[in-house]
Amino acid sequence: MATMASGPAKIERQISLPLSQAIKIAWRNITIRLSRALITGAGTLLGIAFLMSVFTGTLVQQAQGIEISPAQQQKNAWLVVMSLLVSVVGITNAMLMSVTERYKEIGTIKCLGALDNFIVKMFLIESGLLGLVGSAVGALVGAIFMLATGFGALGKLNWMQLLISYGICLVLGTVLSIVAAVPPAIRAAKMQPADAMRSEI
């Protein structure tokens, strides 16, 4: 490792991106590019809505006294996994587009001294925030939809289980969003600062 001595100022060697700042930047990126964010978020929203509706549907049927056969459960599980995979692929695609569009911005931020992991952090947080909001809304939509079908049996519903399912959906949605953003985030982090110099695409 070479020594970086330049006169008196060699004490501060740190390069840091505090989490609060990263979150602020990520949130700003979401709110400014709202339409793109909505599309990315819609992927999570729909996938999680479906997941929650399956959870809720099961609880409603239990409240109505209907037994769900193992075959039915298996079918439900398969459908849910497939739909979540579709969501994840959609998120990865949308984030990849975002990264490609922002190549100049990324190159510039690197010229300002950002480490590779700052870039990864920013994109993962952005996707995570979108996932959180998308899951929160999606799970709500899915639950309400299913509850509407079983209106009569609401009294016997296991509300505790419903709440737990909501929590699971939130966590799962956020985690999947973050995971889906990993390949694009790594691609972004690898961009060279010199790319920011190029005025042509």
Place this chain on the structure above:
Amino acid sequence: MVTDTIANPEEVDEDYAGNENVVRVRGVTRVYQVGDTEVHALRGVDIDIKRGEYISIMGPSGSGKSTLFNMVGGLDKPTDGTVFIDEVDIAQLDAFELAWMRCRKIGYIFQSYNLIPVMTALENITLPMIFAGADLDEQMEKGRKLLEAVGIAHRMHNKPMQLSGGQQQRVAIARALANDPAIILADEPTGNLDQKTGHEIIELLKRLNKESGVTIITATHDDKMLNVSDRIVWISDGKIARIKRRDEVDITVGTVEGEV
């Protein structure tokens, strides 16, 4: 010390007490692999850039100007030869140290300003300070001072979209100065600006150079920029063609009748 021709490495006094040269380039070669062919962007370049100097690099497209520029600015590593920035061999730096250098030692200015569109002028300027670990109060105070220094304090809460080209470039200059760098690297800073605004930006850069002693290295085609430079470097076909001090070069900068 000879300054108007390229010094032979053997003749140059290697005792750099006090860091007289902020950048030293020694026998730098850069070869790119493009498919099956090799592109020799730089073929053995030697140059010393003095601290506090205002130096312009000129060269046609494909001459290696951008490659040399990237070398000098720590954005690229040479295939052969060494680049010393403040007596540190940049090829020996790991990613962390490179980032540190870009954050603290070098400020970049681009032809297309490259401001972050989702942030206001003040936030753009304070972004490098965040990386450098400055706290919020420091950031705000210094940010305001820099905005005043470049003459754009009244627009500090505007986003780049709401600013004209000249104003954006001023913000970019303020951002480049955020962490008190030793070098400012400006790639065609007036390329996207009209004559008058370009002139203002050049005046601003020259004033900053004189007042704070920051070294300014530009790649340019602008005669007005050459006019305020201390030295001018011509590069062609991957090699330095010649280096001249400003007083050795005949530059006539004209104005158009009716120009404000």
